[in-house]
Amino acid sequence: MGADNSLVLLRKTRFLEYIRKNNLDGLVLSRIENVRYISGFKPVVSLWFRDAYWAILGEDGETHLVVSVGDYERTRRRMPNVSISKLLSSRKLEIVASGIKDVIGSSGKIGFDSLEFAECNELKKKLPRVNFHWVSGELAKIRSVKLPEELTVIAKGAKITEKAVEAAVKNARDGIKECALAGLAEYEARALGSEGVSWSLATFAGVNAGIFTRNDSERKMKRGEFLIMGYATMYKGYNTDITATTVVGESPTKTQKNIYEAVYDSYKIGLSMAKPGASTKKISDRVARVIEDHGIDRRYSFASNVPLIHGIGMNVYEAPFSPDPGLSQPDHKLVRGHVLAIEPSVAYSDKPRLGGVRLGETITITNDKPQVIGQIPAHSISIFSKK
DSSP states (O other): OOOOHHHHHHHHHHHHHHHHHTTOSEEEEOSHHHHHHHHOOOOOOOGGGTTSOEEEEETTOOEEEEEEGGGHHHHHHHOTTSEEEEEOGGGHHHHHHHHHHHHTOSEEEEEESOOOHHHHHHHHHHOTEEEEEEOHHHHHHHHHSOOHHHHHHHHHHHHHHHHHHHHHHHHOOTTOBHHHHHHHHHHHHHHTTOOEESSSOEEEETHHHHTTOOSOOSOBOOTTOEEEEEEEEEETTEEEEEEEEEETTSOOOHHHHHHHHHHHHHHHHHHHHOSTTOBHHHHHHHHHHHHHHTTOOGGGBGGGTSOSEEEOSSSSSEEEEOOOTTOOOOOOBOOTTOEEEEOOEEEOTTSGGGOEEEOBOEEEEOSSSEEEEEOOOHHHHHTTTOO
16 A cells, blocks of 8 residues: 555554553544554545545554445455454445444543534534543644655655656746646656645745745746645655745846745744744744744735644644644744644735745754754755856
8 A cells, every 4th residue: 555564553552552651542534634644555646535545553553444446356456454344325424334333442532633613513413422522633733743764755855846846947938828837847746756736736926925825826937936845745645745836037136035034044044943942932933033034914924824844754744733824823842753844924915026935845853953844955955046
């Protein structure tokens, strides 16, 4: 299934430790990042399959998967160490309840990561002696601190995302459609072993950069426009994220250089602060001040629009996080093993022809300083320092 069984075992052991520490009898998992974390199961990547896969983990380590009927045979043949049920839409909760009885029992204390209100009520009816407890946040916290073996895989995935960004920068030119450039970048990633993209590769230029469109269109780029590329790809279940900005035609104006410099300087400050024990709120506040010190009004900064920091792993958005604009929470302390992106930006939404800039790399938190494992292409930076 494309998974390293030894790594799957290490990950599952972490969830089993959580089960025992919290006196649970097992876990019922329907978030795909958790299902894959403890089983290695590779899903069909689709927005429409988000609730098609379930995992039931008993305190003794027994793992039961509930998969869509289309995935049953490949799962049965390639994952002999787990028990499997077919998910039939009309009988989904009946099948899940049966799996819970088989693996955990019909009574006890069970943690779950994501159940809709109706699903939770239905399972309680079918299993009246089970006490369900929401544990999604705690499981995400466990996943957020990466094992050394995980970091090895993530570093390989980051190089694939790097190459995708490089391909886009290389092919950006006057007249090319945003969607065509995104397609070239995705082809590069898939050719290098990516199993897919974490989102439709965000490729937007000119006025689309000014209003921060965050997806591609059939619009043709024009020479001299800012081009933002927010690219995240998946490799063996792990996401990596790089955001680069360049100018189509590579001849930035003085104004564009000043905007880029403000964002780049703020990013370097944020990166320098990303050490164990650092507060994500303090990093965010400091980065915002750097942009303001460059004379850019706060209403154009990330500080008024989007959070600065998000963690990366089996979910492309996971802990640690910095606060949403205008709020003081969440404020997470960075620890060794966190993988994250720091992404300052400026977008002139009421003057969209000016465009915008966003920068970010995939970094890991080590004992003493952050390590950049997924880099912005050097060429896309150097063009802004040329006279």
